[in-house]
Amino acid sequence: MKSVKLNNGIEMPMIGFGVFQVSDEETEKAVLSALKIGYRLLDTAAVYANESGVGRAIKASGIPREEIFVTTKLWIQRENGYENTKKALEDSLHRLGLDYVDLYLMHQPFGDVHKQWRAMEDLYKAGKTRAIGVSNFHMDRLMDLITCHNIVPAVNQIETHPFYQREEEIAFHKELGVLQQAWGPLAEGKFGIFDNPILTAIAQKHGKSVAQVVLRWLNQRGVAIIPKSVKESRMIENRDIFSFTLDAQDFAQIATLNRDEIIFNHRDPNRVKWLAEHRG
Numbered sequence: 001m002k003s004v005k006l007n008n009g010i011e012m013p014m015i016g017f018g019v020f021q022v023s024d025e026e027t028e029k030a031v032l033s034a035l036k037i038g039y040r041l042l043d044t045a046a047v048y049a050n051e052s053g054v055g056r057a058i059k060a061s062g063i064p065r066e067e068i069f070v071t072t073k074l075w076i077q078r079e080n081g082y083e084n085t086k087k088a089l090e091d092s093l094h095r096l097g098l099d100y101v102d103l104y105l106m107h108q109p110f111g112d113v114h115k116q117w118r119a120m121e122d123l124y125k126a127g128k129t130r131a132i133g134v135s136n137f138h139m140d141r142l143m144d145l146i147t148c149h150n151i152v153p154a155v156n157q158i159e160t161h162p163f164y165q166r167e168e169e170i171a172f173h174k175e176l177g178v179l180q181q182a183w184g185p186l187a188e189g190k191f192g193i194f195d196n197p198i199l200t201a202i203a204q205k206h207g208k209s210v211a212q213v214v215l216r217w218l219n220q221r222g223v224a225i226i227p228k229s230v231k232e233s234r235m236i237e238n239r240d241i242f243s244f245t246l247d248a249q250d251f252a253q254i255a256t257l258n259r260d261e262i263i264f265n266h267r268d269p270n271r272v273k274w275l276a277e278h279r280g
């Protein structure tokens with residue numbers, strides 16, 4: 001599946017390009033390459049401090065704005081959730097050099113999420129973003145938001161990879177009409193993913209790389225992906241996943257890899273400290 005219709009009817013590519021942990025300058029270079037290679041969805045965030053680089057690359061690419069799907073994210077607002085959320089998107093748009101984004105995500109389920117969501121609904125109605133969604137929301141938090149508001153998030157961007165497969169959430173999101181988008185689809189290269197014997201054997205069987213197998217597996221499960229790479233050869237490799245199909249045996253083998261291993265643990269006291277230091 002190369003693209004998908006979100007729950008408000010807008011079209012979104014199933015494969016995009018992420019720029020987490022890339023400097024603003026390097027982002028400009030990487031995004032320009034990614035756009036030349038054919039990526040049409042870019043995933044940034046206010047907290048990545050590289051929205052300006054994304055904006056410069058979009059401009060330099062010469063590609064019409066409407067052909068590029070731009071996602072950015074609202075960082076945690078400690079106070080004045082409604083007003084500050086509106087200002088946060090204006091600031092992001094200014095850094096991106098754009099009049100609107102295609103998808104605005106609440107980055108974390110923290111702060112006054114209800115005020116933040118009301119502001120996001122109003123930003124959507126005002127045409128500042130073509131869709132709104134959330135990120136890092138577990139099922140109970142998503143239900144809370146859906147129960148209390150009028151607009152159902154179009155997307156929930158959450159960590160999803162072979163070591164944290166989230167089978168139950170995929171079914172849950174499908175039932176609610178919320179698209180699951182995987183961050184860390186390649187587990188950020190952690191947990192020995194590229195040398196994993198099961199993934200390596202499946203890759204050899206199909207004449208593909210481990211990265212391609214993992215990304216194809218996510219795509220076949222209906223999960224959108226935004227792999228990050230600053231290397232052109234890998235950018236090309238990560239989009240080239242439609243010339244083969246994983247079979248039931250491959251799926252059964254990959255299922256055995258699930259260990260609920262996560263990259264960012266919000267229950268880790270060091271993580272809590274980091275988040276507190278980076279509140280809006």
Ligand SMILES: NC(=O)c1ccc[n+]([C@@H]2O[C@H](COP(=O)([O-])OP(=O)(O)OC[C@H]3O[C@@H](n4cnc5c(N)ncnc54)[C@H](OP(=O)(O)O)[C@@H]3O)[C@@H](O)[C@H]2O)c1
Nearest residue numbers: 018019020043135183184185186187188211227228229230
């Ligand atoms: N919402 C959130 O809270 C959240 C959190 C994290 C990430 N994200 C988003 O999700 C995007 C993707 O996640 P991520 O960047 O954390 O991790 P990722 O895409 O799973 O992995 C990126 C790592 O894999 C390497 N890599 C990429 N393609 C490869 C290939 N074909 N072969 C071997 N190595 C490869 C990259 O190295 P090189 O660059 O050196 O190639 C980089 O070290 C982010 O960029 C960001 O946009 C969102």
